[in-house]
Amino acid sequence: MTLVEICLEDLAGVAVAEESGADRIELCADLAEGGITPSIGTVAAALRRATRIGVNVLIRQRPGDFVFTADEVDAMVDDIRAIRALARPAGVQVGFVIGALTPGGTVDAVATARLVDACGDAETTFHKAFDQVPDQHTALRELIDLGIHRVLTSGGAPTVTEGAARLAELVAEAGGRIVVLAGGGVRPANVADLVAATAVPEVHLRAAETVPSAGAPSPSDGGSRAVTSGRMVADVLTALGRAAA
Numbered sequence: 001m002t003l004v005e006i007c008l009e010d011l012a013g014v015a016v017a018e019e020s021g022a023d024r025i026e027l028c029a030d031l032a033e034g035g036i037t038p039s040i041g042t043v044a045a046a047l048r049r050a051t052r053i054g055v056n057v058l059i060r061q062r063p064g065d066f067v068f069t070a071d072e073v074d075a076m077v078d079d080i081r082a083i084r085a086l087a088r089p090a091g092v093q094v095g096f097v098i099g100a101l102t103p104g105g106t107v108d109a110v111a112t113a114r115l116v117d118a119c120g121d122a123e124t125t126f127h128k129a130f131d132q133v134p135d136q137h138t139a140l141r142e143l144i145d146l147g148i149h150r151v152l153t154s155g156g157a158p159t160v161t162e163g164a165a166r167l168a169e170l171v172a173e174a175g176g177r178i179v180v181l182a183g184g185g186v187r188p189a190n191v192a193d194l195v196a197a198t199a200v201p202e203v204h205l206r207a208a209e210t211v212p213s214a215g216a217p218s219p220s221d222g223g224s225r226a227v228t229s230g231r232m233v234a235d236v237l238t239a240l241g242r243a244a245a
Helices: 012-019 040-049 070-084 109-119 128-132 136-146 164-174 191-198 230-244
Strands: 003-008 024-027 054-058 094-098 124-126 150-153 179-183 202-205 208-212 224-228
Touching: 003 012, 003 179, 003 230, 012 024, 012 040, 012 224, 012 230, 024 040, 040 054, 040 070, 070 094, 070 109, 094 109, 109 124, 109 136, 128 136, 128 150, 136 150, 136 164, 150 164, 164 179, 164 191, 179 191, 191 202, 191 230, 202 230, 208 230
Parallel strands: 003 024, 003 202, 024 054, 054 094, 094 124, 124 150, 150 179, 179 202
Antiparallel strands: 208 224
16 A cells, blocks of 8 residues: 655644544645744644654755755754654654755755764655756665655656656666655545556645634734645545555
């Protein structure tokens, strides 16, 4: 069965994703800006809510580009160490979503190696910065050499559907040495075809729905917010289950 990872920033979404059958979450903050590291309190609360689902934490010091200064890498290393020190339930695996690029758009091996080292024995995922590199095949081999466990990608295209051919190439080239995690436009309607066309072993999506705000509208509150949809998570799993039957 294809592994399903749900990207979220709402604490309630941890239980929603778990109860709906997802295998893992990517915990983030500020997804409207592409995602940054959630607060230590948010991570601690997520770990208190999880009972069996894997929790991968995004480590990204700021929004914008993926070219980080030495001080920014230091801050991300400190975040990883602080998160690794948190209590977690037995059976809940904690991993980290990391990455850095050079000004030329290639993998920053020095910065990435520092982040990998800070993660210790925790699993690591190289995030969507991978879709900005000019040569994904070379970059994939570099990530393997760096000891990265997984790479999140849409094959360098805006969506996984458009990048399906490249995703299939990356899965073949990975040869089991690194996991290709397909993300970018994954939906219940296309997930089965995506897996059949590419053989990706894992998929990633933001299963979001909009709900009304609890408070009165204000300049900082547009009257609604995005939360994790249990129905969408379940629909993705149902589509995958039917395809596998």
